[in-house]
Amino acid sequence: MPIHLRPRSDWAQHVAEDPRIPLLMVRLGKTAAGVEKYAETATANENSWEPWTGGVFIHHRGEGTFRPESEGDCQREIARAWASGFFDVDDIHYNFLVCPHGQIYEGRGYRRAEGNAPGYVNGVGRNTGFYSICGLLRSQDAPAKAMRDSIKNLIWHLRAEVSASKRAGGLLLPHSLGYDTECPGNLTSYAAARSEMDPGMPVAGKEPDGLQIISRSQWGARPPRDEDRVTPSQRTGFAVHYSAGPTSQTPRAIQNYHMDGNGWWDIGYNFLVDRSGRIFEGRGWMTVGAHAKDYNTSHFGVCFIGRDGDATQAAKNSIRSLYFKANDYAGKTLTRTYHSAIGSTQCPGNDLRTWVRNGMPGTTYPIVGGSPVYNGEPPGDGSAGGLTDVRSIASQQRAVNGLGYTPPLDVDGLFGPLTNTGVKWLQTKVGVSADGLWGPLTEAAYVAYNGGGGSDGGLTTIRTAAAQQRAVNGLGYTPPLDVDGVFGPLTESGVKWLQTKVGVGADGLWGPATEAAYVAHTGGSANADGGLTTIRSVTAQQYAVNGLGHTPKLDVDGLFGPRTEAGVKWLQTKVGVDPDGLWGPATEAAYDRYEGGAGLTVDGTFGPATVTALQYAIGASADGVWGPESKRALQQHLNTWADAGLIVDGDTGPATVKAMQRHLNTMTGAGLTVDGDWGTGTTKALQTALNQGRF
Incomplete structure (x- = not known):
């Protein structure tokens, strides 16, 4: 995706404001x-280097906090970084720097880095084979969404x-890898x-051959139980x-x-696309989908x-x-849309929603046949996700261990290759297909094999384990359960007691x-006190709370306990x-509004939505x-973030517009x-900035 790279001159103009300018003048024999x-101009680096086959190291600016009030403050921070680097390596350490507002600044650019520390990663030099990107934040600062998106x-x-010759490899690493440093902080x-x-x-x-659809047989699809055909003329949307x-x-x-x-x-889908851009055949071109009620035939x-x-842009x-x-x-121009436009849902999220609204910008490649090799495994840890509505990952691990698996799994709630193998072992033992995904069939077979009970699941889309524990205690269960978010035998007994009590x-x-029975019994409201909804997982809530700067940071463990509840209330x-x-x-x-990304249609109309x-x-x-x-708030905003020097009088005339x-x-x-003319072009630029969270 194209980037807007701001030149060194944007921050170099502030070098003379650095308190070390007298030393710099003496060292260089120049005026301020x-x-x-x-x-x-970046200093020529005589040290050897090689193409950036390693990838990228991420940095921050050290201890303390950095809260810029304007873009000028960000440029001054980079100027200070240059002065520090000059006395060390004759130039700034970093290839690029990204500010909290999402602006990307040139440092060394596409030259050898000097900020990644000596040494090697996978045989590639940290400085000679890796780019260095510095986020303009310090140890006490949370990285803004605009910064993360721009990086x-x-x-x-x-x-x-x-x-x-300048292309980066695939590694994305923190500066702290292998070194005693907290960089890059948060x-x-x-x-x-x-x-x-x-x-x-x-x-x-x-690019030369186009995009190839990975067929159902190539990704190991199960045969459908049924199918319902649709003709091309019936299709009206996408x-x-x-x-x-x-x-x-x-x-x-x-x-x-x-x-x-x-x-x-x-x-449910006709096609699926992964982050690398691979296309997988789902139900295909000629079959009714199951992706949006009332739109499965037409779309x-x-x-x-x-x-x-x-x-990614590839996707x-x-x-x-x-x-x-x-x-x-279909032989026609189909309507471009997204799930939340035709149904009550957050799908497909703000990023893809905005992208579709803006016309799906990108590159179009031909779709061609072919049989690329694909073994059905994900490009990562080999897991199929592990998390279902039936049983939490930690609970799956306990169940596997309980049937005698050796060596026993670590009950850490992380679904990696070892847990995947363990679940498949259990599935074979209880007599179901060993696909590594604990669904209803696995649950039923496990319960039957285990002699009933032993659910240990606790995880549903209704109420988290911690919320279940609070509910049980609230009805007078003794001794009260520990509200720890762990669904063990004591919690299971408590839930069964509650179920008996509510009928x-x-x-x-x-x-x-x-x-439903609990709500009727207590006169409360459905889904209250749960923490877990179909909108955002507990883990995602914890990430969001931390991302807005909550201190102390929450443990991102997927458990909705008192600390997470307090953090969500803070957010x-x-x-x-x-x-x-x-x-x-x-x-x-x-939260979407606060984080930026207004989802506006870029049409130049300054209406209520804009x-x-x-x-x-x-x-x-x-x-x-x-x-x-x-209007006064706009003027104050421009004074703060653009050093505009406007009189805050509510007059959005030419001076304010300029x-x-x-x-x-x-x-x-x-x-x-x-x-100074606030016309359609200016409004479109404003809408784009609001969509990007960059105003």
Whole structure:
């Protein structure tokens, strides 16, 4: 994806403001202005280097906190980094730097790095074979979404869009790897393969021959139980989805869940696309889907395998290419849409939703035949995900160990290769197909083999284990359960006691019937106090809370206990919704607004939707009415973030508009003519900036 790279001159102009400028002047024998001019050009590095076959190291700016009030503050921070680097290695250490607002600045550019520390990773020099990207934050700062998104885009650019001699390898690593340092601080968890910041790798050799659809037989699909054909003339639309699961999911795992968990006769989607851009045949061109109620016959359903923000440009290019192929198949131009536009859901997340609204920008490749080799395993740890609505991963591990598996699994709640193998062993032992996915059939066979009971599951889409424990205690169970989020034998006994008390079958599994009976018994509300909803998993809630700067950070363990509940309430207060601890649609919408990404149609119309999004961005009352309060807030915003120097009088005349146009050019590279005319072009640039969270 193209990036807007700001030149060294943007930050070099602030070098003379550094307190070390007298020393720099002496060292270089130049005036202050001469030092600034010198800093505009990267110093030639005589040390040997090689193409960046290793990949990318991520850094931060050290201890403390950095809270910029304007883009100028970010540029001054980079100037300070250059001064520090000059006394060490004659230049700034980093190839590129990314500020909290998402601006990408040139450091050493495409030259050898000097910030990654000496040594080697997989035989590749840390400085000679890896790019160095520094996030402009310090140890106490949470990385802003705009920063994370821009780093992700920059990594993709380095992997896919530069010349072959400058192309980065596939490793994404923290500076702390192998060294006693905390760098890159709160970016550490993102500096990892398949993290939110990892855009994936481009598919080599795709452009000359087009995109090949991996057939059902090649990915090991189960035969459908039935099928319902549809003619090309019946097709009118093309709907984009996401799986809302990890990018390591396989099509087979999704098919198993749809068939065994939902009771469908096949996988629901017509096609699926993974983050590397591979296309998998689902129900195909001629079969009715099961992806959107009332639209399964009329619309093709294409699913990206992953969560919101995981989709790479390679994946988007493949979805775009499928769309045009679908047009050819149907003999007409199909309506482009997404799941949440035709159903009540968050699918496909803000990123893909915005991308579809903006016309699916990208590159279209021909869809061709072929039989690429694919063994049905995910490109990672070999797991099929592990998490279902039936039994938590930790519970699966305990069940495997309970049947005598050796060596016993670590009960850590992580579904890796060892757990995958253990579950398959258990499935073979209890007499079901060994696919590694604990669905209803595995659960039933395990319960029968185990002599009934022993559910130990606790995990449903209704109520977390911690919430079940609180509910049991609330009805007077003695001795009260420890509210630890772990569903063990004591909790199972407590849930069975509660089920008996509220008048449902005492099976130990808190499903819809138990929830309804409990609500009726207590006069409470459904799904209250649960923490787990179908909108965002507990793990995702914990990541979100930490991402907004909650201290101390929550343990990202997927358990909804008192600390996580308090953290969610803190986040809800921060984003402006009622702090009830339950992440429902209102919280999700408010969080999306707070994090940026307004989802506007870029049409140049300054209507209520655009006004509301702008009001959220500038901190005005979000009522969709462009009045004096909002105009003053805009002027104050431009003074803060663009050093505009405006009189805050509510007059959005030419001076204010010019300041806004300059700000849009700076933040998004809009290329507006700074003429003070708030016309369609300026509004489109504003809508784009609001969609990107960069205003």
